[in-house]
Amino acid sequence: MRRITAILMALCLVLSMSAAAFAAEAEEAAETEEVTIPEVPDFTDVDTSAIPGLEDGVFTVGMECAYAPYNWTQMDDSNGAVPIVNNPGAYANGYDVMMAQRICDAYGWDLEVMAVDWGGLCPALASGTLDANIAGQSMTADRLQEVDMAGPYIYASIVCVTKADSDFADAQGLSDLAGGTCTAQTGTIWYDTCLPQIEGAEMMPEAETAPAMIMAVESGTVDFICTDMPTALGAVSTYDDLVILDFSGSDDDFDVSDEEVNIGISVLKGNTELLDAINAVVGELDADQFNALMDQAIAVQPEV
Numbered sequence: 001m002r003r004i005t006a007i008l009m010a011l012c013l014v015l016s017m018s019a020a021a022f023a024a025e026a027e028e029a030a031e032t033e034e035v036t037i038p039e040v041p042d043f044t045d046v047d048t049s050a051i052p053g054l055e056d057g058v059f060t061v062g063m064e065c066a067y068a069p070y071n072w073t074q075m076d077d078s079n080g081a082v083p084i085v086n087n088p089g090a091y092a093n094g095y096d097v098m099m100a101q102r103i104c105d106a107y108g109w110d111l112e113v114m115a116v117d118w119g120g121l122c123p124a125l126a127s128g129t130l131d132a133n134i135a136g137q138s139m140t141a142d143r144l145q146e147v148d149m150a151g152p153y154i155y156a157s158i159v160c161v162t163k164a165d166s167d168f169a170d171a172q173g174l175s176d177l178a179g180g181t182c183t184a185q186t187g188t189i190w191y192d193t194c195l196p197q198i199e200g201a202e203m204m205p206e207a208e209t210a211p212a213m214i215m216a217v218e219s220g221t222v223d224f225i226c227t228d229m230p231t232a233l234g235a236v237s238t239y240d241d242l243v244i245l246d247f248s249g250s251d252d253d254f255d256v257s258d259e260e261v262n263i264g265i266s267v268l269k270g271n272t273e274l275l276d277a278i279n280a281v282v283g284e285l286d287a288d289q290f291n292a293l294m295d296q297a298i299a300v301q302p303e304v
Contacts, residue, residue: 035292041284043277044108051273053131058110060085061100062124063092063135065115067210069234069297070136071096073115079300084115095230095297096134099153099265099282106281118187118209122146125268132267132274136231138189139264148271150278151264154290156228158194158254158261160245161217161235168224171245173252174198180223185213189260190226197254218242226254228261230294237298 048054063071065084071094074081080101081091092113104111116124121133125147138156139149160177162168168180178200184190186206195203204222207213214235217225224245227235232244247253265282267274285293 035288037289037292038284040102040105041281043106043280046107046277048107048109048273048277051277052268052271053128053274054109057108058112059100059104060112060114060129060131061096062114062116062121062130062133063094063096064118064121064209065090065092065113067118067136067231068094068238068301069230069294070094071134072301074302082111082113085112086114090115093297094301095154095294096136098293098297100132100134103278103281107277118185122266125266128268132265132278134265136228136263137266139259139262140189141259143266146269147266148269148275149264149266150275151282152262153265153282153285154230154263154294155287156230156261156263157246157248158190158226158256159229159232159247160224160226161214161232161242162224162245163217163220164241164243166223168245169243171247173247173250174254175252177201177224177245181221182224182226183207183213183216183222184226185210189256190228193260194226194254194256214239214242228263230298233294234298234301237301238303 065071065073071092073084073090074093075090077091079093080098081093082097082101084090084092092115097113100111100113114130121135124130125133137143139152143149168177171177174197177198181202181204182195182198183204183206184195186208191206195201207216210231213225213227216222218239236242236244265278267278
């Protein structure tokens with residue numbers, strides 16, 4: 001009996017040691033997979049005074065300041081927020097601000113952020129009010145007829161968002177969304193290209209802004225919305241009763257091209273000097289590093 005007990009104790013000890021070793025290996029693997037963000041490159045020795053719009057050393061960037069986690073408005077300068085020049089007392093923050101600041105730091109430029117409605121971004125660029133739009137714009141062929149675009153500065157897959165207690169919360173593909181009501185932000189591929197692919201879904205009027213789109217599903221006005229993954233992650237981090245429907249890798253997913261999920265930085269058509277300067281900074285980061293920076297933005301976005 002004592003011999004059996006000793007054997008059992010030895011066996012337990014071996015199993016315990018194996019479990020500890022496995023846990024240590026898992027922890028080591030997790031640490032190995034941690035993404036490192038490289039230091040901002042130093043291009044301050046590059047003469048940028050001849051770049052159209054940058055003669056004064058000020059990089060004026062347009063964004064909605066209402067499109068978390070890409071960009072949002074807050075009332076202080078915490079977490080690296082910068083003043084919104086056309087909204088005194090308010091500050092802009094988010095992934096777009098982080099990327100704009102990274103570009104400015106590389107060249108020694110001063111960053112100036114202007115809040116511009118989604119539909120006014122490209123016209124403001126064309127009028128010379130802005131030097132660039134860093135605003136979560138997809139690099140579509142239609143948009144590239146209006147502007148030139150640097151990047152991509154993030155890759156954004158298309159998903160849906162619904163309430164956790166919705167009849168659609170367990171959807172495994174687009175076909176499972178038939179019969180639901182839906183919307184997306186106006187002027188986006190989400191509304192114009194993606195939602196029409198859901199057979200049997202009832203498209204409601206477009207939402208004017210990303211917050212209005214998210215509130216439509218949160219309030220129950222629609223059953224689900226279509227958006228990109230970063231916007232969806234920002235939404236579920238704010239509202240814990242929302243869930244993401246990601247059909248990536250299935251045969252029942254949205255049919256979108258690379259240009260529709262590549263998110264770029266728009267500049268005035270023909271301003272190749274600024275385009276190249278931006279690409280020199282953005283091009284030093286890869287997809288994993290973009291996502292890691294986006295995670296940082298989501299972590300500090302306002303709760304409401």
